[in-house]
Amino acid sequence: MTNTEAGHSRLAHNSLGVPGVVFLVLAAVAPLTGIVVVAAIGIALGNGAGMVGAFVLVTIALLLFAVGYARMSKEVVSAGGFYAYTVKGLGRPTGVAAGYVALLGYNFFVAGAVGTSGFFMQTIIATLTGWNVPWLVWGVVSVVAAFLLSRQGIDFSSKVLGVSLVLEVSILLVFDFSVLFTTGFSFGVFAPTVVFSGAVGVALLFAANAFVGFEATGLFSEEAKNPLRTIPRATYTAIIFIGVFAAFTTWAIVSATGAAQAQSVAQKHLATGDLVFSLSEKYLGPVLTDLMMVLLLVSLFAALMALHNSATRYLFSLGRAGILPRRLSRTRKNGFPQFASLVQFAFATLVAAIFAVAGLDPIASLVPSMTGFGTLAILFLQLLAAIAIVVFFRRRRDKAVLSSFVAPSLGAIGLAAIVILAIVNFPVLAGSDAPAIALLPVLLPVALIAGFIAAAVIKRRDPEKYARLADDIERITIESEVESEVEAPRSPEPQKELP
Template sequence: MPRCQAGFHSNFPELMTVKKDQMSISNSEPRTTDAPAKEHSTALRAGSIGVLGILFFVLSAQAPLTGIVGASPLAAALGNGAGAPGAYLIVGIVIVIFAVGFVAMSRKIQANGAFYAYVTAAFGRKTGAGAAWLALLAYNTVQAAMYGLYGAAFSGLLASIGLEVPWWLLALATMAGVQVLGSLNIELGARVLALLVGLEVAILLLFGFTVLLHGGGPEGISVAASFSPEAIGAGAPGVAIMFAVASMFGFESTAIYSAEAKDPHRTVARATYLSVGVISVFFSFISWMLVSYYGPSRVMDAAGAALESGDATSFVLGPMVELFGPWAGVVAGILLVTSLLAGIIAFHNGINRYLHSLALRGSMPAVLARTNRHRAPAFAAWIQTATAVVLVLPFAILALDPVLTLFSWFSGLAVAALLVLYMLCSVAVVSFFRRERAGAQLWQTRIAPVLATVLLAWVLFLVVSNFTALIGGSAETATALLAAVPVVFLAGVLVESAIERRHHAATLGHALT
């Protein structure tokens, strides 16, 4: 997570660009004594990625097929049944409102990171560091969660053709491949993700439009059955909204790539709104077609039966097989694996750039700011891969179920951490524009961020209240995971405070000599 503020040192032009009218915030200045040595390059490849490239990184992080296969049966069975598509739409509206302030900040502060940069601009280094550590917690844990589900899905796929390979071995082997890809230029990564995302979106749209053209299932197609207030409010709508949030976050990663974007002032804003709009409509449409296929009166029972069978994927993959034949199940199974792989790659790239930016600002070891001949943050990539190994390996050593523990626990933790960050970012928008009024519009800098803060607080309450359902674990496990959020935030603040004291002492020592 990058730092963002005005008055950046000229040695760090790639980190952030601030508009001329932005106020200077002294505590955001880079610590030049901790800067990377000049003989090592720290520059990323500027102007190398456009709106569509960033969009594919974001959609990959959201893993559309994984989101539908993983969240829709839970939202329907444990939430509000036929009203689940409406829950996706509500979450999309909340995210759009949040994005208004987020985009306003991105136009003022162009940095290869979002939360850390924006929170630092509003509240200073220490609070920004807390946000940085929370974001690193969220992104590293959600990537580790994806490795768990990826390993299990890939192992199951190989078992279907007679090959028995442990899930953890597949996960570790993939980490090596992701490490190599993350060290290459970002355009290559964008092309790989475009292919993977395109395939998974294509098969879901094929299913959706086939159901639509056939007029739905036994009960036809009904808008009111899924999108009316009565339908959305039926059952346990809070649970449905919680699972919708879990499958849709990641759009904020658009700002991570601003240092490498073509015309970042426009690119980040366009990519953010486009990703939010696309994913909201997409999830609502596909889940609506699932409801239509089963029938509004039967979908909750069908989703519940899939969960009880131990194979929740059958809720989505079963209808595909019935509509298109056995080949669809095989292809969808393969695409589920590639969907997770795309998400893993996207989070790897995003985390690398947060570490790179933190190192440029002196809040991480300077070596993490170094880039290779492809201008990729290769040293940060090694640290990210090592972190993934540390997070995943204990689950393999203890022989824990990778889906019921690694995937479920860390996904829930990531959702809670990101919701806190969304709220903190919205408050930061209001605080920042109270001082920086030039060009500020009331809706973008006051009304939307305040409304987003209230709505996000409500969603966070739903998540915390239903956290055991989200992670599928015990109350003790839920408490331990939730406690990690404030602990990690505080750790970031304390470490930054120690760094500032050390820097101040060093500066004072130089002044006295």
């Protein structure tokens, strides 16, 4: 590869510090959207006031996973994220299969985000101004704006998303402390009889759903400053922030409704989805409630932009590895993978347009099907990565047993339980019991099988290309190790050849 070609397949190195990576992943998590939608549903359909404890339990499980994830991020620096981790831990065929799952999950999620952003823009703007524009038009406006902003480079994107994150978190904190100083918080929500009451499995599932997006820290490792330190710190920061913030705000919500009747009150608002807004009217007044509605639009746009950045980096990485067309790895001078971005947004917009032309309601069809399956796929991807991390360090006979085996194994067990809950309760997760939506989890084994077949075909037709599948992972990792200011030289033990 010539220098010119290499320059067009290189992301913007040394662009993001810990805050930048955290902004990118927390924007994908969309705290305001997570509280207004996810937490409210968890309270209504799960364990009521015990939803606070559900967030705490999921935070603990993900922190255990993060111990191994942080260790692995020091071994692998790649925009391929969990695809790269799985290649290193479980071999090339499983890695390609993981890449296919990632493509499905993130691309479906962005398609759902187009529908969510378009629907709420139509609804809220019509409510506040009387100007009623079809949701697909607003969805396309969001896509174009997100593309133009992302095109300015990842550093610019992180700053835009950072501003939106501060705004949406601030309005919720104002609400939280208003409840705290006016009504007070109920400590009974932490009683085991409350936490493990009702449909606790559903509560844990929706609590885990509120974290989807944190795993993207590794996707930005090639663009991070000193990634061997930045990515672990950003991962811990993101998980702790999401867990503490979600638990604290949910605590405010159930305390405002009254812990004993939190579930029944949430169920009454389930159809309209306005539990948080109704409480905001009481504690913040109509002006700040209108502001919260506007900031919900900001939150949804930020989530669309952040999820798109994650999906684009999987397309970029798989294109660079030769699994997908190599043109997907072409970048602008500022490191922006423009062609991959165009392909990703074109897919998401096309899916949304198909639903719109068919006359299907976005909230009843597009959003639940796309985001429901996207959530399941990303949770499954996290599980694959957790297993790969454990296998990778066991194969090396790593002596730090607690951080390389015990903690990540416990995290993997927790993720396995959440994935099982997601499959069993998929109609609840997707918000629809339509037969077509209930069958979507079948796409997971289809993606896995397709990935294994693709790896086998590459190995048979082009053995050299198959052998090079992990080359970009190794090359970028070594370059990052050289660039990073590591206090002591690394002396990795010999590893077995990847299958």
